[in-house]
Amino acid sequence: MKTKENKRGKIITAAIIISVFLFAAIAEKVAPPSWNMLFMVLKKGSIYVLIAVSMNLLNGFTGLFSLGQAGFMLLGAYTYGIFTIPVEDRASVYQYFDGGVIQFTIPVPLALLLSGLVAALFAFLIGLPVLRLKSDYLAIATLGFAEIIRAIFQWQALGPVTNGSNLLRKFPVFESTIAYFAVVGLCVAIILLLINSSYGRAFKAIREDEIAAEAMGINLAKHKMLAFCISSFFAGIGGALLAMYQTSVQAAIFKSAMTYEILLIVVIGGIGSISGSIIASFLYIACSEWWLRFLDQETILQPTERGKFIIVMAVVFVTLLVLMLIRIKKPKGKPRALYGTGAAVCAVVLVWLVYFALTGQTKVPLLRNGFRMVVFSVIIMIIVLFFSHGIMGTKELPDLFKPKEKEDGGKEAAL
């Protein structure tokens, strides 16, 4: 299925990537401290990019439904921490374990590599029994393994190595956003190369039809294991980067909720689209950690703001209501319950808005701690229900910039 090279798309994509890098590099030097949130989002977002892409490699490209990502991140984060904490700081970090048993450090790049390797090694050991399982059974087994790993790392008896329930900290971290970008960029590039290699095609074949793939001579066990280990390798590196970003690491954060978060990112971006995962990671982190934060604060509106607020709310919800009502009438649309509920919610909000406008309140209701996460989860539900293919579907960024006639050609070839 070799179609014409999409040169324009590739050039534009490369330009976007380079400009983002340049922007981050320059902005970081000159930006005032109030831009800190942006760099926080860029750092954490880029780490989530790596983890989401590694999960996408497994779930999206190979069709193996694994929920063990948090466990592999934990392995990576702990490996990095354990081997890089400076010897002189160990006494204070391992304060309950007499400085721990490991009394040497290795250089940062090596530690990053090692954290990936340790995660991959565990993936190999875990994969031996569980990769034979199918779909949901594999998911629940890997989820179980992640929980077991977490329990082991918190075990007091292993304290001299893992510091038990306590935090690992004082390890060297990357200060600049660009360093995170570089490591993540390199890893994602490797994953892209892999996906476009013969291995990648084999993975996709397994996703489409295992039996057919096997008939074509693809060694199922070998390729599944390979995908599983590679995905875990990069999840391990992602975990190490996450530890760096947090400057401390504790096993308690690597819960199944974290895996679900990453799965959501993958789905929002589009299962099987690397650029989708990348965009979704940044969007997800920005929304959950930054843009929506104002929803957590109780807010009193000034008269001018109040007018704007009412107008914006009215426009948004009237549009939504109309969209929902149009869809309800369509017999071939999605089931009516969904659109009915949506329309009802919009109508309630609008009725309330009229009441709000008439009574002259200035305090925005509902805004208090926790509302951010409610709104955020509603947004996620909307994306999942109305855009079930995610932002990018299975497309990649270059596909979007294809010249029109060429795209038609591609379509024909696909047909």
Next chain:
Amino acid sequence: MSVVLPYLLSGISVGGQYALIAIGYTMVYGILRLINFAHGDVFMVAGVMMVYMCASMPWYIAMPLMIVFTVLIGFAIERVAYMPLRSAPRMSIMISAIGVSYLLQNLVAYITGGLSQQYPTIPFISDSINIGPANTKVVTVITPFLVIALVFALVMLINHTKIGMAMRAVAKDYDTAQLMGIRINSVISTTFVIGSFLAAIGSVLYFSNYTGVTYTSGAMPGLKAFVAAVFGGIGSIPGAVIGAFIIGISENIVKGFEAMLAVFGINSNIGIATFSDAVTFALLIIILVVKPTGLFGEKATDKV
């Protein structure tokens, strides 16, 4: 025996509560092939509703109302979040379940302010009683009997009523059942109604025993109940119940393992109790590897 008895009692009680949640998982999975991640949170929401309703009305009015509302919530979740995705890929619908679970948790966190709520005391079942050497609550003792009674009723429903037959048909072959004129949507709704009803009952038993209700209260019991369902063979109701009891008991034995050894004069202090959850998952993986369909699962070819 007197050493092990208290742990067995705790295990049976916990197992009974897991069982009521596990039935909801296993029935939904049997029919839709969907891990309904939101089920544990429906259970938690039932607990929170009871807390709020008991603040303004006596428990004997609050309880039936709470059960009705929980059933409605379960029904609504299916209609709004799962039905539109019936033809979508399996992963989409599971993500939708995760999304609903996320939404319910955040909503409850917002309403309760993230604080733990004290579950109301329900007369009689919250009282303390003595059984031989062990002290416990009445609810601990009645849970297993109530579970067995409910399961018996449920099995009767599935084996001897029309809707039960329809459920079995849909679980066996979704498409053919549809061709035979079974109204799939009403069968699925019934499944969710039954599951939510049992989760509501389960929440009363569970939270009468463990009285703090928080927005994360449903996550762990939910996950363990799902493990129990897989363990017993997903799709099989007696399997789910037996799986739940096995998991409840093994978990408590692990918690008390070192104390039991100490009674026999073997002193170890390595913290085996740390692994009470891990053992649950280890058991699951072992059973999946040895017998992928679970203890009582049918040898089905369609579970791919």
Next chain:
Amino acid sequence: MKNFKKVASLLLAGSMLVGSLAGCAGAAPAPGADSGDQAAAPAAASGDKVVKIGVYEPASGDNGAGGKQETLGIQYANSKTPTVDIGGETYTVQLVVVDNQSSTEKGPSAAQQLVSEGVSLVLGSYGSGVSIAASDVFKNGGVPAIGVTCTNPQVTEGNEHYFRICFLDPFQGTVLANYAYKTQNAKKAYCLSKLGDDYSAGLVNYFVEAFTALGGEVVEESFPEGNSDFTSYITNAKSQGCEVFFSPVSIEAAANIVEQAASQDLGMPILAGDTWDSNVVCGAAEGKNVDICVTTFYQEGAVPEFDNGLKEYINGDSTALANNGGNDMIAAVSAMGYDAYYVALEALKAAGSTDPAAVQGVLPSVTYEGVSGKIAFNATGDAERNTAFVKKVNTETGTWDFVAEQSI
């Protein structure tokens, strides 16, 4: 249709880029454009200058209940003294409250929010793990922080920007061990910590050290996250002949432990640290056959004016009442939050500037006579405290009874 989808996805991708640029561009001229401004607006309108104090506390998660009570103390102090004179000018104090969700993962971004809002200093947090996790964010942002009730030594150790006004775990653990061994006459202790929770693991560790040094024997166990069934742990404590049940865990678990200890007839006193000093624990223990003692920072009744003022504040505001757990019992952490706020004001006055670096410079020499006692920082930035209060639950009234003032 395909074209439509293409356009839609292009739009989405584009809006993300524009959004992120607009987001930071918007934030650049006016720090904290979204949230801070609106709250600051009334103050700004009246022509005052504003100084921002960050409040880095959990409002959800495991430590949500305690964090809220601590924040309550800070807010009460702020309502009582909303202005401060810095360098001859009157500034209005604006609290910037963020929720660290009791999580070492979410904490750093909440801390980053405070730094980018341009706060002069930070108060918090309840719970040591989140404080340690955010420490470097404050350090890199050049913002000093005052820990209110984070008792782990690692919070301030080696950190010039982190101070704290409470006692430390080694001290608290020793006090508790002494109390258990000498006053309660226990020779064998059962210690239950939460797996993966640095606070309980740390305190248990110091307790065990001190208790065994006195000649006692201990059994140590831990329960996993999300566990609410403590019956087996209670059975373990009973069957191994322990004489005191030491479990310094979060309030959420505490309520369950109390409830189950009562129904299982534990038959030994329960001992815990500062986290259990909460009306949730009292409420759970009311009318039950349990014996609960805790060490804490403040005993209700010590400073009646403060007590009455705070009670009035709590009862006058339904949100505050809910945040305090539904009644007006005063938690020690509220008193600590109250004191921390005044220490912050002292520091701002002494610095004569709202510049975080200047505040950090003067903090080591700041002293303050608070409701919880005299506060002065030592070389590592810890408050020099040598007494803790021991309280006991009165199960008839569901309130705390003062037992003793303990020191090592």
